[in-house]
Amino acid sequence: xxxxxxxxxxxxxFDIIEKEMELAIQSExxxxxxxxxxxxxxxxxxxxxxxxxxSAKFGTYNIQSIKNTAVALELIHMASLVHDDVxxxxxxxxxxxxxxxxxxxxxxxxxxxxxxxxxxEYMTNIHNALAHQILSNAIIEVCMGEIDQIKDKxxxxxxxxDYFRRIKRKTALLIAVSCQLGAVSAGADEKIHRKLYKxxxxxxxxxxxxxxxxxxxxxxxxxxxxxGEDLRQGNITLPVLYAMKNETLRPSILKxxxxxxxEEMVDIISxxxxxxxxxxxxxxxxxxxxxxxxxxxxxxxxxxxxxxRDIAFYIGKRKY
Amino acid sequence: MAVCNFEQQxxxxxxxxxxxxxxxxxxxxxxxxxxxxxxxxxxxxxxxxSSLSAEECEIYIIATMLANLALETHENVSNPNIxxxxxxxxxxxxxxxxxxxxxxxxxxxxIELIKALASAxxxxxxxxxxxxxxxxxxxxxxxxxxxxxxxxxxxxxxVHFQTPSKxxxxxTEFLFFxxxxxxLKWLINGKFSLIMDGLKNLYRQNSTELSLEEEKKILFxxxxxSKKKLDDMMKDMKFLPSFVHMRIDELAGSLNGGC
Numbered sequence: 296x297x298x299x300x301x302x303x304x305x306x307x308x309f310d311i312i313e314k315e316m317e318l319a320i321q322s323e324x325x326x327x328x329x330x331x332x333x334x335x336x337x338x339x340x341x342x343x344x345x346x347x348x349x350s351a352k353f354g355t356y357n358i359q360s361i362k363n364t365a366v367a368l369e370l371i372h373m374a375s376l377v378h379d380d381v382x383x384x385x386x387x388x389x390x391x392x393x394x395x396x397x398x399x400x401x402x403x404x405x406x407x408x409x410x411x412x413x414x415x416e417y418m419t420n421i422h423n424a425l426a427h428q429i430l431s432n433a434i435i436e437v438c439m440g441e442i443d444q445i446k447d448k449x450x451x452x453x454x455x456x457d458y459f460r461r462i463k464r465k466t467a468l469l470i471a472v473s474c475q476l477g478a479v480s481a482g483a484d485e486k487i488h489r490k491l492y493k494x495x496x497x498x499x500x501x502x503x504x505x506x507x508x509x510x511x512x513x514x515x516x517x518x519x520x521x522x523g524e525d526l527r528q529g530n531i532t533l534p535v536l537y538a539m540k541n542e543t544l545r546p547s548i549l550k551x552x553x554x555x556x557x558e559e560m561v562d563i564i565s566x567x568x569x570x571x572x573x574x575x576x577x578x579x580x581x582x583x584x585x586x587x588x589x590x591x592x593x594x595x596x597x598x599x600x601x602x603x604r605d606i607a608f609y610i611g612k613r614k615y
Numbered sequence: 616m617a618v619c620n621f622e623q624q625x626x627x628x629x630x631x632x633x634x635x636x637x638x639x640x641x642x643x644x645x646x647x648x649x650x651x652x653x654x655x656x657x658x659x660x661x662x663x664x665s666s667l668s669a670e671e672c673e674i675y676i677i678a679t680m681l682a683n684l685a686l687e688t689h690e691n692v693s694n695p696n697i698x699x700x701x702x703x704x705x706x707x708x709x710x711x712x713x714x715x716x717x718x719x720x721x722x723x724x725x726i727e728l729i730k731a732l733a734s735a736x737x738x739x740x741x742x743x744x745x746x747x748x749x750x751x752x753x754x755x756x757x758x759x760x761x762x763x764x765x766x767x768x769x770x771x772x773x774v775h776f777q778t779p780s781k782x783x784x785x786x787t788e789f790l791f792f793x794x795x796x797x798x799l800k801w802l803i804n805g806k807f808s809l810i811m812d813g814l815k816n817l818y819r820q821n822s823t824e825l826s827l828e829e830e831k832k833i834l835f836x837x838x839x840x841s842k843k844k845l846d847d848m849m850k851d852m853k854f855l856p857s858f859v860h861m862r863i864d865e866l867a868g869s870l871n872g873g874c
Contacts, residue, residue, distance in 0.1 A: 324741045326748050378710060381692060382703045401693045401747065404706070408689060409740035411713060415733035419726050427721035427729065434714035442707050445700065446640055 305348060305602070308358045312344045315366045319413050330394045330406040334373055337391040342502075343368040345606070346470060347477035350491045352599035354481025363420040364480040367430075368473045370414030375437065377407035382441070383528075390519050426479045433472040440464020448529030451539065451549050458533055459500070466506075467499025474498075490590050494603065497587035502610050504580040507532035508573055511564055523564040527555055533579060537572035544570055584611045621659060621856070624669065628655050632677050635715060636684065644704050645697075648684045648712075653793065654769055655680060656858055657786050661778040674719055675728070679772045681716035682732050685709045686739060686768075728775050735771040739764050749813045757817060758791075758837065761810055765790040785848045789859065792841040796866040799834040802827070810834070842867060 320331035344365035351361040379385070380393040381403050387393060395403035418430060443461050447453055474495030478488035509518065510525040511534055518524075526535055529552075539545045544566050551563065567573070587607050594600055629650055636648060658676045665672065688709035692702055720729045742760040749757055766787040773783045798808040811830050818825055818833070825833070845863060849855060 322741055324744050327741055327744050375710075378706050382706050384699070399693065400702075402744065404689045404692050404709075405740045405743050408686065408709075408713075409737055411710075412733045412736035412740065415717060415729060416737065419730035419733065422726060424721060424724040424726065427717070427724075427726060431714060431718035431721045435711065435718055438707050438711040438714055442638075442640060442704065442711070445703055445707070 305345075308348055308362075309341075309344070311358055312341075312348070312362055312365050312369075315362050316369060319366055319370060319417065320410065322409070326398070326402065327406060327409060330398065330402060331410060333391065333394060333397065334377060334388075334406070334410075337389045339369075339372075339389065341369060342606075343372055343469065343473040346473040346495060346603075347480075349599040349603050349606075350474045350477030350483075350488075350495075351481035352597055353478050353487050353491065353595065354483030356481055360421070361477065361480055363417045364426070364476050367414040367418035368469070368476065370410050370417065371430075371434065372469060374407045374411040374414065377403050377410065379441075381407075382445075387519060421480050423479060426476055429472055429475060429479065433468050436464045436468050440468070444530065447531065449531075449552065451531060453531055453536075455533075455536060458531065458536055462500060462503040462507075463496070466503040467496050470499035470502065471495035487594065490594055494587050494590045494594075497583045497590065498607055498610060501580045501583035501587065501607075504533055504576055504583065505610070505613060508534055508576050508580070510534075511567055511573060521557065521560070523560045526551055526563070527553060527560060529553070533576040534567055534572040537575045538567040538570045541570045541572075581611065584608075620669075621663065624673070625652070625655050625659050628659065628673050628676050628680075631673060632680050635677060635681065636712065638708070638711070641704055641708050641711075645691075645701050645708060648688055648708075650680070651683065651687075653858075653862060654683065654790070656856070657769060657789075658772055660856055661773050661776055661782065661786075665776060671723070674723060675725075675772075675776075678716045678719040678723075678728075679732065679768055681712045681719070682736060683768050685712035685716065686736065688712060728772075731771040731775050732768060735767040739767040742767075746809065746813045749816050752817065754814075754817060757813060761794060762787055762791045765794045781848070781851060785845070785852060785855075788841060788844050788848065789863070792838065792845060792863065793866055795834060795838045795841060796869070799831065799838060800869065802831055802834060808834070838867075 316335060320328065320335060322328045322331065347365040347368055348358075348361060351364075376388065377394055380388055381395050381400050384395070385393050386396040393403070394406050418427065421427075440461055440463070443457075444465060447457060447461065471492045472495070475488045475492035478491045483491075507525065510532065511522060513522060515521050521527075525532055526548075535548060539548055547563055547566065551560075555563075584607055588604065591600060591604055591607070629652060632650060632655075633647070655676060658679060659672070662672045662675070667675070686709070688705060691697065691705050692709075694702075694705075697705065716732065717729060720726075720732075742763040745760040746757070746764065749760075751757070769786055769790065770783055773786065795810065798810045802808045802811055808830075811834060814833060815825060815830075842863070849860075
């Protein structure tokens with residue numbers, strides 16, 4: 296997330312969140328501290344805390360209270376990344392060695408569980424049962440989405456509905472609840488927080504579709520992994536689903552498996568890029584973005600609304 | 616919770632917990648979690664005189680057990696004998712149980728218990744790392760970490776529901792005794808013992824490699840010490856349920872002749 300999009304007031308509040316994140320992972324156990332710091336330093340776009348802060352502006356904004364929700368959401372995201380790296384047996388995350396690579400799976404699991412626990416501790420500073428019901432439901436759904444992702448690997452006969460349901464759970468949901476929980480934690484009206492949920496959901500869908508497009512159009516340097524790696528790992532994304540509608544291209548995609556060589560992948564990626572699938576996927580991403588803007592238009596005219604709009608357009612144009 | 620229904624209640628909790636965890640795709644690839652019925656007994660016993668309804672008692676116990684299962688499930692991730700897919704699903708199963716414990720307590724609007732259990736999980740993971748990367752020379756500090764890992768959640772549960780501290784101390788020692796007994800059994804059967812593996816670092820500082828017999832003796836001494844503590848504590852507790860006595864005898868008995 297480019298901080299230039301944020302106003303100076305929000306930048307100051309964002310600094311508070313960053314400092315709080317550092318405090319959140321303090322531990323007397325040296326190794327745990329090192330592992331968590333490793334993860335924090337790898338950075339990230341911090342889009343969830345930004346959405347929490349901006350959405351809170353639609354209620355009674357108090358940074359000392361709202362920071363709990365913002366930190367909790369980002370810590371949940373961080374914990375899921377640590378566990379995802381174990382799932383993927385990943386060696387690098389954002390160009391940095393993963394915890395499971397530096398230490399081992401056991402340490403990675405403990406670190407992820409520790410960070411998730413810290414996030415819930417922060418969240419319990421918010422004394423609003425609805426906020427906890429929303430977040431806990433989201434955590435369950437995100438897990439279900441990841442389980443579905445494993446279930447659907449190399450299942451080439453899946454349809455668009457399967458894909459959209461999966462990315463909703465995998466990505467859109469946590470962005471949607473970040474927007475909703477910012478507003479709920481700041482005591483905003485139900486109508487407002489429900490709209491913000493929808494805004495976050497549409498943005499999240501658009502964001503993930505672009506992520507799936509970038510897997511084909513990005514360079515290894517930009518992606519931190521070889522292009523087409525999602526497909527090689529069996530993740531059937533929107534560009535792949537569209538490309539498979541091309542009868543000449545379909546057979547070569549169906550042959551992809553984890554042993555497909557880099558050379559073979561180069562040809563398949565090039566064919567997918569030339570099939571019109573990328574453009575089709577972009578148009579779906581833009582459709583979600585448009586829906587997000589429509590929902591945003593229904594919200595009260597405050598300064599945060601303009602920033603949310605700018606972020607939406609920034610996400611739509613991002614290149615990595 | 617009526618005392619006469621105690622066993623029925625424990626069975627009901629066990630059944631509901633199994634139903635809550637049940638997930639068709641997960642269980643096709645990974646083993647269903649092993650439920651620690653002793654912990655259900657101890658929690659149910661802690662709530663026996665509470666003003667909560669039977670249903671509330673059940674949900675609180677199920678939620679705390681789910682938190683426990685989440686941690687236990689993640690212990691299996693590093694099992695070298697499982698497939699890549701099973702490993703991946705084991706990670707997600709643990710996270711799924713975490714989400715469920717949080718969700719159950721959110722529905723009951725008990726934010727304080729969510730905080731208490733989250734705090735316990737944080738501490739448990741710190742102590743888990745202390746066990747495998749133990750650097751101190753203090754045996755008690757090491758054994759304290761084992762105790763925290765075993766009983767951290769139960770302890771927070773009991774504190775939340777104002778169980779008298781002498782019972783909490785007894786439960787903590789009982790779960791520690793149970794863990795050491797389990798580890799000793801593993802060692803006797805030629806399996807890997809995580810606790811012994813950590814303890815070796817401590818003993819290696821003064822001598823060379825330990826023989827298997829020496830390792831068994833170390834664990835056996837720790838177990839005996841714990842049994843003495845339990846016996847002393849029991850003298851001061853008139854109303855402990857019979858299952859506790861039975862379980863201690865069972866655990867101690869299962870190791871007779873092993874050393």
